[in-house]
Amino acid sequence: SSSHFGSSEFWWKSRTAAMMVAMGTSSRRPKLKVGLLVSLGVVFILRCLHDVPSAVGFVTGPTSRKDRQTSTVARNGVDKALKERIVSVQKTGKLTDAMRLVAAAKVRRAQDGVTKSRPFSDELTSMIKGLVKKLKGSGLEAELPMLRVPEKVKSVAIVLFTGDRGLCGGYNSFNIKKAKFRIEALNKEGIKPKLIWVGKKGRLAQKTKLQGVDFEDTGKQFKMPDTITSTGANEIGEEVRSLFLSGEVDKVEVIYAKFINLLMSESQIRSVLPLSATGIEDPEDETFKMTSEDGKLKVEKEKRKSPKAKEIESDVIFDQPPETILNSMLPLYLNSQLLSILFESSASELSARMNAMKAATDNAEEVAKQLTSVFNKKRQAAITQEISEISAGALALEDASRPEGPALSIVDNDESVAADFEKELEDGDLPDMPVGPWDFIDLQTEV
Secondary structure, eight states: OHHHHHHHHHHHHHHHHHHHHHHHHHHHHHHHHHHHHHHHHHHHHHHHHHHOEEEEOSSSOEEETTTOOOOOSOGGGOOHHHHHHHHHHHHHHHHHHHHHHHHHHHHHHHHHHHHHHHHHHHHHHHHHHHHHHHTTTSOHHHHOGGGOOOSSOOOEEEEEEOOSSOOSTTHHHHHHHHHHHHHHHHHHTTOOOEEEEESHHHHHTTTTTTTTSOOEEEEEEEOOOSSOOHHHHHHHHHHHHHHHHTTSOSEEEEEEEEEEETTEEEEEEEEEESOOSSOOSOTTOEEEEEEEETTEEEEEEEEOOOOOOOOOOTTOOOSSOHHHHHHHHHHHHHHHHHHHHHHHHHHHHHHHHHHHHHHHHHHHHHHHHHHHHHHHHHHHHHHHHHHHHHHHHHHHHHHHHOTTOOOOOSSOOHHHHHHHHHHHHHHTOSOSSOOOGGGGSOTTSOO
16 A cells, blocks of 8 residues: 555655646747747848838839939939929019008008198198288297297207118118218217117117217107097107107207108108297198009109188177187197108008019019029929939840841832942942941051
8 A cells, every 4th residue: 555655645646746737838939930030020120121112113123222323314314403483483472462562552542641630631721821921020939938939049850750660772871871970960969869769670779870970869760650630649749749849959850751642752851849939830841642643653742832821801700819829729739740750751651562562573583584594494394304313224225126227217128228238339438348347447557
């Protein structure tokens, strides 16, 4: 029984050991398979990356990347950079043409503003002249500060009108240069002017175009509005009037561009304070009207006569003294003059922008034509080169496959060629001996 028990125990241990060995072998087999598959995959990928055919030759078949040479000829005759440049220039031309049309529409708006503000300005001027006429010889200048002329001008304020944006030709530059010349003239007289800015471009030119002249920056800057309204003119008028009435300046001048026509504007200097009791109106007052004729813009100018003085009857009773009434009307007149200057400046800037954008559009069209011509020439040259290469390759293949020479043409055949050959023999056109390469070289010269 003991021997039986010992043999059974040995059998059980042997079976357990065999099972453990089998389980270990079976658990290692999947890991070995996975490792082999991963190794094969890596080798295959490296092989593909190294020898992948990246081009197929016309004669040689697939070629590898390392054997391929980079071609320096533009494929399909297309220069991508030049084509993008042409498209960019054409888009710029469309943009500048749109800006020209917008400027033209705004010029019409300025024209409408001048027309609408004219009746009020005429009636106000007529009433002021009537009051001045009635109070003539009564010491009017002493009672009205805005009419008081100093004995000697010691300080001057200059209101410089420019634009807020560029792309308007020489509009801003001309006004700034005019201001510089005026400041230099005042400096020679010992006067340091004070500058008030209307528009950004004037103030930005302090460190560039206005260098070398002596002036004082008041720090007052007003925006050049896209839409001219009386509110903007009132703000400028209040600032100018406060400087004059406080005694800080004895004279106020404005520098602006007077609108002449769509092609021209002239920078001018005009005194607005003190007002003159005898010449309230502008002696060169005129209006402009933009129309279109045969699809082209046209400006019609009309000179306006100064409004006559309103007749005030002698028995008219004023509720307030005439001096008080006139003193309250003069600021309105000053604001109306500044409003007119704003309209003139806006029309001049917009006309200059129209001309600048028209010139830019024309230049863009010309540049696009030149670039297109260059592009077409390059494309034609590339196409011609490709045709030459194809013809040369076809001829080389043809010569290699037919040592006896090219085939007969459509009009030739065996009989016609034989007849022509016999005729040449009879006429003696053919030499007795065939011509070889030795006839074209000197045998005494070493080759």
